[in-house]
Amino acid sequence: MSALADICTFCCEVSGGTSSNLFYDLGISQEGSRDYILDETAHFVVFPCIGALVPEYVLIVSKRHTLSAGWFNGEERTDLQQLTERWTGRLGGNVVLFEHGSYDFRDKGGACYDHAHIHLISTDAQPESFVRSVAEDVALHSCDDWLGAAVDSVQREERSYLAMSIDGCDYIGNSRQARSQFFRQHLAAWLGAEPGGWDWLVYPEIGRVQGMIGRHGQTSVT
Numbered sequence: 001m002s003a004l005a006d007i008c009t010f011c012c013e014v015s016g017g018t019s020s021n022l023f024y025d026l027g028i029s030q031e032g033s034r035d036y037i038l039d040e041t042a043h044f045v046v047f048p049c050i051g052a053l054v055p056e057y058v059l060i061v062s063k064r065h066t067l068s069a070g071w072f073n074g075e076e077r078t079d080l081q082q083l084t085e086r087w088t089g090r091l092g093g094n095v096v097l098f099e100h101g102s103y104d105f106r107d108k109g110g111a112c113y114d115h116a117h118i119h120l121i122s123t124d125a126q127p128e129s130f131v132r133s134v135a136e137d138v139a140l141h142s143c144d145d146w147l148g149a150a151v152d153s154v155q156r157e158e159r160s161y162l163a164m165s166i167d168g169c170d171y172i173g174n175s176r177q178a179r180s181q182f183f184r185q186h187l188a189a190w191l192g193a194e195p196g197g198w199d200w201l202v203y204p205e206i207g208r209v210q211g212m213i214g215r216h217g218q219t220s221v222t
């Protein structure tokens with residue numbers, strides 16, 4: 001196991017390590033089991049979001065330790081696009097994609113982890129009101145392709161970003177001034193979660209996480 005798996009929860013969970021694996025620590029999966037990995041490609045894994053605010057809420061996590069999709073190379077971006085399409089179909093309903101993309105350790109753009117991850121949520125709530133709510137903290141602009149805009153933000157403009165994609169409409173915003181976890185707080189308010197429900201350490205929503213493993217898990221994984 002690489003040293004990163006000892007200090008980065010996502011590196012540990014991607015590799016099935018035990019040193020800081022919340023799926024094991026919270027008793028969601030048996031130690032040594034990889035049943036929480038719902039899907040896997042050359043560059044990514046998909047697992048349920050711990051603290052899921054709705055029953056269908058997964059994270060697409062890169063195998064490579066990097067801060068955000070803005071740092072992905074061409075192969076990773078192609079892989080991600082295909083995986084995103086597959087899971088948008090699999091989750092069904094209105095699927096909201098978002099990423100709070102870090103530029104570096106100082107300019108984190110409201111991200112909750114220092115390892116690239118894309119949130120995918122299926123909900124009946126109206127996406128327009130969510131976009132309006134987020135826009136109170138971060139000015140959002142529509143764009144053709146959030147992933148291309150994310151790469152521009154990080155590699156050309158050298159700053160963090162907030163990217164969203166809802167029903168074929170993509171948005172990007174500059175999140176340099178954003179407070180930590182601001183996005184999850186808007187999300188919780190929009191989805192009608194209980195007060196404080198945005199804090200996944202307090203509300204890990206283990207039942208929802210296990211529900212997703214039951215519905216979407218790969219039974220053949222050992």
Ligand SMILES: [Zn+2]
Nearest residue numbers: 008011065115
């Ligand atoms: Zn990592």
Ligand SMILES: [Zn+2]
Nearest residue numbers: 111112113117
């Ligand atoms: Zn996040």
